[in-house]
Amino acid sequence: MRISGLSKRKLSSIVLFFVLALAGCLIFAQWSNREKYISAIQSIGPTWLCLLLMLSLLNYVLRIIRWQNYLRFLGANLPATLSALIYVAGFALTMTPGKAGELYRGVFLKTYGVTYSDSIAVFVSERISDLSAILLLIILGIFRQLHWFMIISLIIVAVIISRVLLPHTQFLLKFLGNLSRHIYCPSKVKRRWLTLLKEARRCHSPRILLSATFLSLLAWSSEAFAFYLLLYKLGFSAGLLFALYVYALATLAGAISFLPGGLGGTEAVMTGLLLINGMPATQAIAATVIIRLTTLWFAVFLGVIALVLGKRALVTGTEQPGN
Template sequence: MSAVLLSGWRMRAVMLSVIAAVVLYLGVALWAGAAEVWHALALVGIGGLLLALSLSLVNYSLRFTRWQLYLRRLGHHVPLRRSAHIYLAGFALTTTPGKAGEALRGVLLKRRHVPYTDSFAAFVSERLSDLIAVVLLSMLGFTLVAQGGWLILAGASAVALALVILSWRRPLARLQTWTDRPGQRLWRTVHHLATILLQARRCHRPTLLAGATILSVVAWSAEALAFWWILNAMGFEASFAFAAFVFALAMLAGALSFLPGGLGGTEAVMVGLLLLHDMPAADAVAATMLIRFTTLWFAVILGLMALGTNPEARGREQPEATA
């Protein structure tokens, strides 16, 4: 595994998130009753686990398709297989605040001559597209559930604010020009930020925005479907709209908390909503642990495997230009 890209604070971030998750899940399992939680997990079985993992792969595949659309819109044609390898490697640092560690893809793409401003613009566009999808999914079951309105409003407000900022082409261009002052760190940082936002504008033209939103909604619906399957396998009769609402609202809470991978915030909201709707505590904890393993932690495992076998991470490859 790359001694450079997965060392220092990056390795500490991964290890601390794993330790925190183990402590958190063990604590809530003991609180709910370890034997009861294990029984609930057994109800899902290996078949249910494999189904959930398969639906997560659908989610990752659709999000990668969206990533490729962003890169192509920015003028970069990274070979499909290599781009997929780099995209998966970014999941290694998903358990960082706001998933910021996934910007690791920019480091790997830089070695394929993709500027940081472009890869970060694609990253920002991804996060915004995910937020749009999660807000839309949370609205799906809002008529069924009274809780969580303020979270949905906060998410929708964040989306609206981001889209408004991206619509300010002239102010952003002027800011970019005005802060182009070599040697001054603050101005250089603001200059790069303005450049990234200007590039991200290109990923939010109406047609691409509509296509990316559809991909995002379907991608996150796949994981919501896995959550629905898990709930019903445990004997909790729930509609897909309810399952999608609980799943999406928990994801939204985790994203807005800026906790590493939403760890703690996502689980608390998910368990809390299930308890409010009369699901036994052990089942609520088991369902939450299982969906988090098959979504968040499955992605981290795949990311670590991809990073460990990535030529760009090892510095072994001097690839051709991609733009």
């Protein structure tokens, strides 16, 4: 089965565009600071660099499991390898405002019979789950001086509130319905948004919500822990909770900036927080550069590889030999 209007030639053009865009971003953003990048990587060595990349991979694996759970919950039973291929391919489109380019996974899912409303619902649910995990990590950092019992209590309360409120979108639907009477909106667009909200509501049952929140917290904690190890390697021992807080807050700042991949916003907040807390400028810049290379740019690199190597399976609905 083939997607209407999507051919191998068109997908090749998409892949080429994002490869060139990625190369352009790297050259433009990093050429003037190439010496800082090179010296930053050299300062930690290949062993620690591999460790950071492995923790990023753990993040991706946990998010793939979450993605697969969402799809199965909506009735889409894709093979694990194919589901992982589609998910990783979406990373090639991360360099878009709000990561909206990752919605293109829905085009690949359509090849295997997954409706666009389902794929968009999963995308929205993922973003909500990511936001919940990031906010929990920020809470950990803010209250890092408090007793562990209070921290755990706050997390439990936050999870309970999420479980109680998110499944009940009827109020939101009613509110949007009333709002649409006062704001012009084509009926077709209105119906699609209502369908999306209802589909997303299906992803927020207590069981799937609890599982997704847990996986999201583990996933983002793995990258935040990598940031902690990086700070330790660079000689700045500010504590694990501090690293979780800085990484989570910088990630949130990049997300709400709606800049492609959070470029600029994430780096500015991360470096600024490190400087405010007494880390030397050279080390702060090195830490920011390395963690972004081993998270954001590593994900984009894997996404481009998945698009190139998995082109046949993504376009034609045929799995690669051996899958």
